[in-house]
Amino acid sequence: MAVTTPTTPSRTGNGMGLRFSGAWLPALVAIVTYLTLPFGRPGRPFLTIEPDLYALALGAPLLWIVLLGAVASFVVSLLRLNTAVRGDVLIATGTVGLGAGVLWFILSATPFGIGALLTLAALALVLGHALSESGRIQGDAFIATSILVVSLFVILFIIYPLFTVLRAAVIIDGSFDLSQLRRTLTHPLFFFLDNPRSQIDEIGLTLRWGMVVAVLTGAWAVFRRRSVPVVALRLVLGGIAGLIIGVLLYGRGALPTSLLTVAIVAPTCTLLGLAFALLGQRARFKPIRRSLDVISVLPIITPPFILAFAMIFLLGRRGIVTHGLFDMSTNWIYGIPGVAIAQILAFTPIAYLLLRGSISSLNPALEEAAQTLGAGPWTTMRTITWPLVRPGLAAAFLLSMIESLADFGNPIILGGDRNYLATEVYLSLTGRFNPNEAAAYGVVLLALVLGAFFIQRLWLGGGSFVTVTGKPSSGALAPIPRVLEIGLTLVLFVWTVFVAALYISIVVGSFAQLWGVNYTFTTRHYEDFMRAGWPVFLYTARVAAISAVPAMLLGFLVAYLVSRHRFFGRRFVEFGSLLSFATPGTVMGVAYIFAFNTGPWLLTASATIIILALVFRNMPVAIRAAVAGLAQIDPSLEEASTMLRARSLTTLRRVLFPLLVNTLVTGLIFAFVSAMTAVSQVIFLVSPGNQLATVLLLGWVEQGQLGRAAAMGTILIVSMLFTILVVLGLAQRISARVVRVEG
Amino acid sequence: MDSTTTVVKGIQPATVDLRGLLKRFGKDVVAVNDVDLFIERGELLTLLGPSGCGKTTILRLIAGLERPTAGQILIDDDDVSRLPAYLRDITMVFQSYALFPHMNVFENVAYGVRVAKRPKQEIEERVHEALAMVGLEDYGKRATNALSGGQQQRVALARALVIRPRVLLFDEPLSNLDAKLRKRVREDIRSLQQRLGITSVYVTHDQEEALAISDRVVVMNQGIIEQIGSPHVLYTRPASRFVADFIGSANFIPGHYDGQAIDVLGYRRPHVQDMASGPVTVMVRPEAIEFAREGEEGVEATYLSSAYLGPVTEFIFDIGGVEVFATISGLGMSVAERGDTVRLRFNEAGVSLLPPE
Structure with a gap:
């Protein structure tokens, strides 16, 4: 810097x-x-x-x-x-x-x-x-240089790489050429209708779906006595919806597969997240809240595909449930069901975290007011609570959707014969050696994800990081209706047991001779890991640590500039950071390959490019932490410092840093942990000598080396958990001292 | 604050000259609209106005915390319009005090000299000097949050004075204090300012505070200056209905002026003011209205209602269709019925003329 x-x-x-x-x-x-x-x-x-x-x-x-x-x-x-x-x-x-x-x-x-x-x-x-x-530029040389440098970084490491993806999709051998894009988009791998179950041809079936749904929605509109244009509109919309359902049911290519998975995962995650958020805030039974706190930490410390991997242990061909308990030999988890379950397990905590915010910012006085006006618990929930959490639900839905579309690890492990957009980006580049095809997939994926992302932004109003953090207001919270609470608790219980079983199976699997065949205790896998995996693990930790510092500093700088200064290009910097947050990891990985393979920026096959990718990938995490921290600090403190003739760097060092120790350390730790567990954006960038732990782990799972993969998974999870608990505990102690001075 | 005669060495008060100052936020919001203002060396000038009138923006423009859209700011003939805030010899006392929560009183006050990298001994001397000025010599080791609001305000003042600014800015410094303390602290600020002779710009929305503390007051409304003058002039000769209404309260009664006297509904009272003859609006302060004694000239009024407040009684009368508000001390009238006719006279000190509506 x-x-x-x-x-x-x-x-x-x-x-x-x-x-x-x-x-x-x-x-x-x-x-x-x-x-x-x-x-x-x-x-x-x-x-x-x-x-x-x-x-x-x-x-x-x-x-x-x-x-x-x-x-x-x-x-x-x-x-x-x-x-x-x-x-x-x-x-x-x-x-x-x-x-x-x-x-x-x-x-x-x-x-x-x-x-x-x-x-x-x-x-x-x-x-x-x-x-x-x-x-x-209003500000001193430090501010002006920072604005300049941050803008340059956004252009160079976020906008430009994405631009190269677009370019590679339509420019082949130096000239504008749409044939590759057309070939990719019409290829069966991308989109293909197939009906293996009956004799009727799949196109006819899809059309029938369209007709049936159109008639149903039209009839419903007539039944509700809507006017003629409304009925017509409903007919058309129903027809379109029906066609989409048909395509999702009979489609086999990457596009329908990804979308069908999204259609299953996003609503489920949202509903489960809502259920947990309601329980977490209003359950009468305290231990439930504790278990929810644990759930919210899980996705942070777990590499995204570990649960998919654990599902092979539980539900795979030699799974302890499917084979051990029911003596089946089934492949059913390979394909959409397995991917969907793995994604639901992985992304529900994210939806939960988002909804927890919007549930806790509900003002209990509103519900009390409803009750004094004679509304029962159900009526209160339907007329007051539900409309107020609806925006939060929309946000959770879209976020789950984005995560599901961008997910790489789960489909690559459990996808089976179904291909996904995110994995096709990777496979077309590394398997079929066709960069233009990879770019075409990347563009489609990027368009879908950014579409969803900006719809969410529009919906919630404003493209700013500065989100409204609801203060939990005082007042007695209306307990949820008892029947609902019991039902939700049951769901949570099943969930917890299942997730616990998955985590336990990884630990057990790391000590078992051969999963599904021979469960005798062995430390063989750990010996293998020490030999083949430990150096890679250490290297990964080093790279992650190196990337975390600039990610945190840059994130803090962006947060500081965006929330405390007005300057030309501020929206641009904000937009660029959002873009790096929303872009699927595989697309960013491909983009870095395209952008930094030649010319002045020859960086591929080096640790530098991995570190750069991780820095810009994890910068938004640090931005969020820093924005939240800065929101707690009265800007007049900084102005007072300026008025006492301190330059902004002095102000940062003497005023903001001491007050934000906790935030900065938290940002650093999260940047480190998420660099350790990242896989999709770095899988393209590893090279001999620059191997990363998650990529190696994924390779072992694919090769069927499940024992040593379980050993590495166990060590990853335990060490990340340790990092978070110890270091965050330390940071909290430091900040507690500062706060005591503050009062 | 005790009034020992500590004098800060090295404060060289400056003049401030604002020329055609314009500040726009976004495209449409004009916060400060073409303001010209000259602030004398060593004077305390107050910017007074309702919220959103642009007074705080002017303060922040002088400080350098905002950049003017157009116009110039001159400190002692130096154009500082484009100079970064940290290079201007100006400092500010904030509404929220903005004391650094992670530093004790000494460190807070020392901040400005520490940043300037002065030797250790000088830092200590200057901090003690500044703390003595505000009467907090023994509070150096205290945490700022262990102080009362008034003490925190004084720490903020000491912190500003320690760097020996050429212009001192106050952004509503008393608005977080309770009413009693506010009076005390404002007197302290005023006496310290006069002792040091430091050029000061003071922003407030409290008219009483403005009148009590200032050499001159600038009344602002919607980004423009309505009137500049001493507290006395502003109160007795307001230049506009807005100023009359904003400083104290006022009644506006239509009347006629012939160069020597005002005529309101046949009531003639001698009055001399630089004003063209013809129809005028007569501004009458509520406390300038009295009951006319037997045989005295007065204007016919209809009694509408009253509220007894102890030292004074508040009356509402109707004078020629205009509702008039009066505060009359003593036991002027004990019993009256709504609709009774009374005769009122206006006291010279509380009457001024404005152009007709």
């Missing part, structure tokens, strides 16, 4: 300005790095010094302009001028230097070297000082 240079502002005799610009130091740094370090690099390693690749040796006219810009900036920054005027001049010199450098890389497609990185970063810092001193 760019850091302001520590210059002492010397005030002129009676004026209030800077005698010289703070840009002099970065300008000097730019000149020095330009002259002493290589601008390009011969291959992947960064730190090779190749004499031919010095800017002076390369001798390109554009590179001379870079030097000119740096020198001019240096000279101008020392001139005695009005601060604002000098700032304007420095904007010009800085832009010329930076622009020439960037242009040269785009045109020459040379992999950039360490010198270029430092020189251009220093020029960005010059520009930051200039923008601040000229008054073009």
Whole structure:
């Protein structure tokens, strides 16, 4: 991250300005790095010094302009001028230097070297000082540079990679060509109707579905005595709905399969999430709430496909329930049922967390008012509670939908003969070696997910991170009707038993000789893991830890800029961060492959690209934590600091950081844990020597090495749980001390 | 705060000159609309107005916390319009005090000198000096949340003074205090400001506070300046109906002016004001209305209702179809029936003329 240079502002005799610009130091740094370090690099390693690749040796006219810009900036920054005027001049010199450098890389497609990185970063810092001193950006050089750098990062690491996916879908061998897109979209792997059960052809069957539903909805409208246009509209809508049902039932390709799974998973997750949220807040029986707290932590510490993997132990061909208990040898979990169950188990806690917020922000006084007006529990629930939680339900529904569409791990393990959009992105690139096809799948998936995402945003109003966090208001909460509570408790009980069985089966599986055949105790799998998996596990932990720090810092910076500063491009930064949050991991993975395989950004097959992918993937997690933390702090504290002549970096260090220790550590831990458990976005980016734990684990599951996979899964879950409990406990103790001072 | 004669060395008060200042939020909201204002060296000038009138925006523009859309801000002839806030020799006392919760009183006050990287000894001296000025010498080690509201306010003041600003800004500094304390603290602020001779801009929506504390008051409404003047002038010669209504309360009765006297429904009272002859609106303060004694000139009024408040009685009369509100002290009238006719006279000090409606 760019850091302001520590210059002492010397005030002129009676004026209030800077005698010289703070840009002099970065300008000097730019000149020095330009002259002493290589601008390009011969291959992947960064730190090779190749004499031919010095800017002076390369001798390109554009590179001379870079030097000119740096020198001019240096000279101008020392001139005695009005601060604002000098700032304007420095904007010009800085832009010329930076622009020439960037242009040269785009045109020459040379992999950039360490010198270029430092020189251009220093020029960005010059520009930051200039923008601040000229008054073009309200804020000091740190703020101005941060805005610049964050915007550049959003363009480079979020927008540009996604753009390359779009480009790869329609541009083949350098020319615009829709044939690949057409071929992909008409291929049976993508969309295919099939009716294996009876003689009637599938298209006819689908049409019949359309007709039946149309007639039913039309008849219902007539029965309700609606006007003629309404009846007609209902007929059409019913017909469309019927056709969709037909397509989902008889469709075999990736699109119908993904959508059918969504149609099962999203409503189920939402309803279960609602049930748990209601129980969590209003159950009469306390232990229920404790168990819900546990449920809410599970998805964080568990790699997304671990439950799918555990389901093989329980319900697979040699599963302890299916084979051990009922002596069946069935493959039924491979396909939509298995994927749907695994996704429901994985995503319900997410829906629960979202709905818990909206349930707890309900004002109990409203329900009390209804009851004083003579409404019973059921009436209250129907007329007051339900309409108020409806927006929350919509949000939970759409979020489950997005998660289900983007899910990669579960379908790849349990998909069986059904293919999914997210897995096809991967398979077409790594199995069929067809990048254009992968891009086409990526575009379809991206369109679906972003569509759902922005519908959700529109629905809830505003595209801001700053969500309304409901304060739990005081007042007696109306207990839910007893019959409902018993029913819901039963659901929760079944759920808990099932999930517990899954987790236990992983632990047991890691100690059993051969699952389904020989259950004698062994530590063989752990020995295997120590040999083949431990170095990878350590490497993963290192990469995750390295990525967590910039993810947290960048996330905090974005949150701080977006919620505390108004600047040109603020919406853009916000949008970019949302985009990186909403984009399915596989699409982002493919995008990074496309974007960073050639040219100045030759980064593939390195740890750097994995770290970059993880940083920008997990940045939104940190943003959310930081926004929530910042919302608790009165902005006038920062203004007071500014008014006492502290620069914003000083304000951050002395005021905001001490008050946000807890938030920052939490953000760091979540960024680390989610980097450890990530799979979809990094599966493309691993390379020999840069293997990651989750990817290795997935490979073992696919090869049928279930024992050692269970061992690694156990170690992953236990270590993540340990990290969260210990470190968060520590952070809470630190912040408790700060709060005690606060009162 | 005791009034020991501590004088802060090194405060050099500045003048502030606002020229054609304009601030727009978004496209449509004009918070400050082409304001010209000159603030004298060492004076305490108050910006007074209802919420949303632009007074706080002007303060934040001077501070540098907002950028003007157009216009200039000059501090002692230096144009600082585009200068970042942290480079201006200006500081601010906030409505919420904005004391740093993770620092004790000493650290809070020391913040500004610490940030300026002064030597340790100087920091201690200046903090003690500032704390002594506000009468909190022995409170350095206290946590800020262990202080009362008034003490917190004084810490905030000490924290601002410690950096020896050339202009001191107050953003409704008393609005979080209860009524009694508010009077005390405002007197403290005023006496400290006069002792230090520091140029101050003070924002409030409380007219009593504004009149009590200021050298001059600027009354603002909807982004523009309605009137600038001393508290006395604003109260006795308001320039507009808005100012008359906002500072104190006022009755507006149609009348006629001939250069020497006002005529209201045949009641002639001598009055001299720079105003063209002809129809006028006569502004009468409620406390300037009295019952006319026998034989005295007065205006016919109809008694409508009254409320006995102890020291004064509030009356509502009808004068020529206009409802008039009066606060009359003593036992002016004990019994009256609705509809009774009375004769009222206006006291010179509470009468002023405005252009006719």
